Amino acid sequence: MATTATAPAYTHAGSEAESGLWSWLTTVDHKRIAALYLGTSLFWFLVGGLEASIIRLQLMFPNGRVVSAEMFNELFTMHGTTMIFLVVMPLSAAFFNLLIPLQIGARDVAFPRLNAFSYWVYLFGSIFLNVSWFVGSAPDGGWFGYTPLTTLAYSKNLNIDFWMLGLQILGVSSLAAGFNFITTIVNMRAPGMYFMRMPIFTWMAFITQFLIVLAFPVITIALVFLQFDRFFGTNFYEIAQGGDPLLWQHLFWIFGHPEVYILILPAFGLVSEVLPTFSRKPLFGYPVMVYSGMLIAFLGFGVWAHHMFAVGMGPIADTVFGVTTMLIAIPTGVKIFNWIFTMWGGVLRFTTAMKFAITLVALFTIGGISGVMHASPPADLQQTDTYFVVAHFHYVLVAGSMMGLFAGVYYYYPKFTGRLLDERLGSWHFWLFFIGVNLTFFPMHFSGLYGMPRRIYRYDAGQGWETFNLLSSIGVGFQILGVVIGFWNFWRSRKSGEVAGNDPWGAPTLEWSIPSPPPDYNFAHVPRVTSRYPLWDVKTPHPEPPPQRASVSPRESPRRLPTAKDLGIPMPNPSIKPLFVALFMTLMFASLIAIHKDRVQLAVVLVIVFATALTASLYGWLLTPLEDEH
Amino acid sequence: MHHKFRPRRLARAALTVALAASALVVAACSPYPNSVFHPRTDTNRDVGFLFEILIWFGSIVFVVVEAILIYTLVRFRRRGVARQPEHVHGNTTLEITWTIVPAVILVFIAIPTVRTIFRTQSKGRSDALQVEVIGHQWWWEFRYPQFTKRSPTGKLDTVVTANELYLPKGRTVNFTLKSQDVIHSFWVPALAGKRDLIANHTNYLWFTPDSAGTTAYNGFCVEYCGASHANMRFRTFVVTPDEFQSWIAYQATPAAFVLPTPGQAVANNAAAVAQNPQLAQSQVPSNAQVAPQRNLGGNPAVGHAAGANAPTVPSAGPPGAGVPVAPALSTTPPTSQAGFIAFPRERMPSYTVPTTPTPADVRFDDLYGDPARGADLMAKGKGACLGCHTIRGNPSMIGQIGPNLTHVGSRTTIAAGLFPNDTRHLTLWIKNARKMKPGVLMPTIGLNEYDPQLGATVKIGLTDQQIADVVAYLQALK
Structure with missing residues (x-):
């Protein structure tokens, strides 16, 4: 190993000059883009959480009157859309950005400026989607946007326009990032980093990118049909003209079910990094973990119609989709047991990251079991579109994805910032969130099986649902407390947290061999990899976490690291052009809104203007070399 | 049945009490x-068997x-000086x-699943x-195509109702x-799992409501x-086959209350009478016998008192003195004389x-409603009711957009299960439906009422008195 594992804290050369606003707008450094993704997605997490809190306030008691029916519909639509597209996916992307190059021993991603573009498209797309609140037309068709409710005949205002254009914009971001990461992983692995030596997070990220590039084109097509229907009067879904509402459902779920795995596999990957480190044992059954991830992803494309048992597809289709769905339980179950046996025989340290990771294992099991219950079509017909389903997918996405992602935040925060999060605050964050999640979502199993439909803004008294709804709403209070403490921890520790050093946890993978935060070039010398756990091979035996953690106090003047220039490493130049391209693309899509307002000429003019600006900035981007000429 | 040997009314009452008690017990349990x-x-029951398998395996x-x-977490937590764990891969x-174990469990789930x-x-x-179920934003239309007959005008009339589904037990x-x-x-x-209603598609579902009481x-x-997805509900009544026959025969008849003037309507009504003589006494009013009904804005109890003044079940009084304006809170079941109406x-x-x-800003003063006047108003197109609603037997009411109102007075709820079908709620509903049910297509009809969808005040609408008349008429449509 070229860099030693005991490097103390340091600062980047000339870090003041590099920390201004302009440096963030023009950055192409994957670690800074990761930080941008992290900050932005955590902000939207608060927004999505606020939306959920209002929903729970409305449903706390029968006949709630906190918000109107229309507002409630906007809230649950935007809660789902926000949490899926603006929180879990980009929060995962923050880890892809930070970790993929570090874990494979690369200096950056394959296309650094495309990476910046992906982020800016995400940011502008998320803003566009939420601008709808301020013009009083937030999307209200559900995150699934079923036609014909979302066609012009039944949704005459701008609500759905914001939603479909916003999703289209965000899709560009995901696709660009997907191709970027696939290229990075295929081409930029350090010498000796064979596929079967790749850290398991990078493996899960790799599989996720394939899901993204295969699933997003399908929703893109579905959305293009919807845009043509709404803007140009075509009849893909218009029922009065013989359009087929089920075309949308099939296309949406062919995207929508793989999307579920896009949301959970990165969290699985993070947990598979955290559990071995704090058990001081390698991941149990690494090859099986890789194959089960692939199998889950592969099967994920063959089960979409289990979201549609109620549409009446007939017994043959019900049987096929029911059985394929059950099959997914097998690789998922394998993962659960492999995680448990990773800990078996280990020396377990219950850090906050570890607590979140264990919770994913414990609670995802509940979501998995209720998932098998949905896989049985006759039983599903009694469950679907009730709160039982709401309970199921929140156990998957909150108790699963979010727990895993929080584990990732606590585990990798030192790599982002060079400082540790406070473990005491972390413990409060964990326990309050843990209690809150279970108190909120477990009673929903009951309200669902006792007949409470989803997406209702009010319910009558005396239906047997009062207790469960009250408990669910109280649970949200615990979640809010936990999240507030956690976010305070995230905010405060970036300045005042304990200095982490290279490897505060005694972890086995490559990213912990370099300083925290890493210098812009990551690795002074490209590492040569000889095993799955290079750092453990170097440091064995390692009875205790490495001692350097406490050896440097924040007050000590940090060592100055050599710059890329000192080392003669060519680095990509910062560029504002990806931001411009992203901005003009978003504005181009947004201009289509004018069509709905019967300002077709204005729309045409705006689209031409922004398309021209987009093309010009894209040319500027392409004509500027990535690195300085030598 | 045992009531052959006993006075009919007593048997009915006993049966009612028994059923009410059993319903209470069921509700309490x-x-x-x-x-x-x-x-x-x-x-x-089939699905319940599946649920049992799923819940057992799931719990195990x-x-x-x-x-x-938990055993792993407790046993392998770090204690004292950490040892170096063995690196098992x-x-x-x-x-x-x-x-294999999960695969075997899944086989045990899959086989009964596929069979079911x-x-x-x-x-x-x-x-x-x-039964044909047609979904509308936001109400349910139920049609019984096996109960279709040709009306005197040559039109095919199918029994159709809204938001209330009657099913015979055991069939x-x-x-x-x-x-x-x-x-x-x-x-x-x-009763059963769900099935979607999709435009340009037809779906099917069957089940047999065959156990427990009615x-x-x-x-x-x-x-x-x-917008009103939460407010699209309905009631399903599982009744005895006899009750169902009686109910559907009654539903097949034209509206119970008709204006005596148009010849067509009288003819229709005559047909109804011929078919069901019991109705002759109770349901056909003469113009002179129509008594005004007290309509009220706030207090259902007042309505009850008013109902006592004007006997609500006509044939309970002397023949001919009957008034077809049963207030909503009638205590005598309509079943007692005229078959199983509801x-x-x-x-x-x-x-x-x-x-x-109900919304606080829609108010109504106590007013007497005259059903004849209400019928007349509707026939003349006041309030535009006829644009959307059908009342079989009333030749001017042939709208096809909204719920069929032929026997609306016999229903227990209005607005797709959103409110009880009583005088107060019906009155407020007609006055300003759009404040009562978000997004509803039915316009605000009360004069000078604010229509939240149009964002404007209604300038051509019904006065409170006119609304009271219309409500009296609708309530007469048992």
Whole structure:
């Protein structure tokens, strides 16, 4: 190993000059883009959480009157859309950005400026989607946007326009990032980093990118049909003209079910990094973990119609989709047991990251079991579109994805910032969130099986649902407390947290061999990899976490690291052009809104203007070399 | 039946009390009236068996996994000086074991699943009761195509009702499901799983409500369908076959209250009388006998008192003195004389009675409504009721957009299960439906009322007196 594992804290050369606003707008450094993704997605997490809190306030008691029916519909639509597209996916992307190059021993991603573009498209797309609140037309068709409710005949205002254009914009971001990461992983692995030596997070990220590039084109097509229907009067879904509402459902779920795995596999990957480190044992059954991830992803494309048992597809289709769905339980179950046996025989340290990771294992099991219950079509017909389903997918996405992602935040925060999060605050964050999640979502199993439909803004008294709804709403209070403490921890520790050093946890993978935060070039010398756990091979035996953690106090003047220039490493130049391209693309899509307002000429003019600006900035981007000429 | 040997009224009363008591017991035993575990139909018993398998296996898997996990966490937590754990990379035998065990469990789930799929989705019985369900934003239309006859005008008349579904106990019902607009989903949790209603598609569902007593169940729309998705509900009444026959025969008749002037209407009514002589006394009023009904804005109790003044069940009084203006809170079940007109309100379980609050800013003063005047207003197109609603037997009311109102007075709720069908709620509903139910297509009709959808005040509408008249007329349509 070229860099030693005991490097103390340091600062980047000339870090003041590099920390201004302009440096963030023009950055192409994957670690800074990761930080941008992290900050932005955590902000939207608060927004999505606020939306959920209002929903729970409305449903706390029968006949709630906190918000109107229309507002409630906007809230649950935007809660789902926000949490899926603006929180879990980009929060995962923050880890892809930070970790993929570090874990494979690369200096950056394959296309650094495309990476910046992906982020800016995400940011502008998320803003566009939420601008709808301020013009009083937030999307209200559900995150699934079923036609014909979302066609012009039944949704005459701008609500759905914001939603479909916003999703289209965000899709560009995901696709660009997907191709970027696939290229990075295929081409930029350090010498000796064979596929079967790749850290398991990078493996899960790799599989996720394939899901993204295969699933997003399908929703893109579905959305293009919807845009043509709404803007140009075509009849893909218009029922009065013989359009087929089920075309949308099939296309949406062919995207929508793989999307579920896009949301959970990165969290699985993070947990598979955290559990071995704090058990001081390698991941149990690494090859099986890789194959089960692939199998889950592969099967994920063959089960979409289990979201549609109620549409009446007939017994043959019900049987096929029911059985394929059950099959997914097998690789998922394998993962659960492999995680448990990773800990078996280990020396377990219950850090906050570890607590979140264990919770994913414990609670995802509940979501998995209720998932098998949905896989049985006759039983599903009694469950679907009730709160039982709401309970199921929140156990998957909150108790699963979010727990895993929080584990990732606590585990990798030192790599982002060079400082540790406070473990005491972390413990409060964990326990309050843990209690809150279970108190909120477990009673929903009951309200669902006792007949409470989803997406209702009010319910009558005396239906047997009062207790469960009250408990669910109280649970949200615990979640809010936990999240507030956690976010305070995230905010405060970036300045005042304990200095982490290279490897505060005694972890086995490559990213912990370099300083925290890493210098812009990551690795002074490209590492040569000889095993799955290079750092453990170097440091064995390692009875205790490495001692350097406490050896440097924040007050000590940090060592100055050599710059890329000192080392003669060519680095990509910062560029504002990806931001411009992203901005003009978003504005181009947004201009289509004018069509709905019967300002077709204005729309045409705006689209031409922004398309021209987009093309010009894209040319500027392409004509500027990535690195300085030598 | 035992009532052959006893005075009929007494038997009815006894039966009513017994049923009410049993309903109470059922309600007390199960605080979860909409539970999916009620074994009230063949389908739900099949599904209940599946649920049992799923819940048992699920619980076992859950307990085993969590037990191993917790044991691991306790046993291998770091204690004192940490030892160096052995670096185990895997164990093929173990991994094959926990691949095969779930697979075997899934076989035990899959086999009954597939059997149940094919049993519950087999072709419906040919002798089943056919019911056509049509979803609308945001109400339910139920049609009984086997009960279609040619009216004197040559038109085919099918028994059609709205938001209230009557099913005979013990007979398989074959539903044909369609949608007029967006996707809806038909669900009575106590009876069967759901099935979507999709425009340009036809769906099917059957089940046999064959166990427990006769009672009422809640039904829901469970596919998100827009602003008032939460307010698209219905009531399902499972009644005895006799009651069902009586009910459907009555539903097949034209409206009970008709204006005497148009010849056509009288002819229609005559046909009804000929078919069901019992109706002759009770349902056909003469113009002179129409007594004004006290209409009230706030207090249902006043309505009750008013009902006592004007006998509500006409044939309870001397023949000819009957007034067809039964107030909503009639205590005498209409079944007592005129067959089974409607599911008696005192047998309605409490969970089927809506508790929706009314908007504070829609008010109504106590006014006497004259049903004849109300009928006349509607016939003349005042309030534009005729644009959307049909009242069979009233030649001017032939609208096809809204619910059929032929026997609206006999229904227990209005606005798709949103409010009880009593004078106060019906009055407020007609005055300003759009403040009562978000997004509703029915316009605000009260003069000078604010229409929240148009964002404007209604300039051509009905006065409070006119609304009271219309309500009196609608309530007469038992």
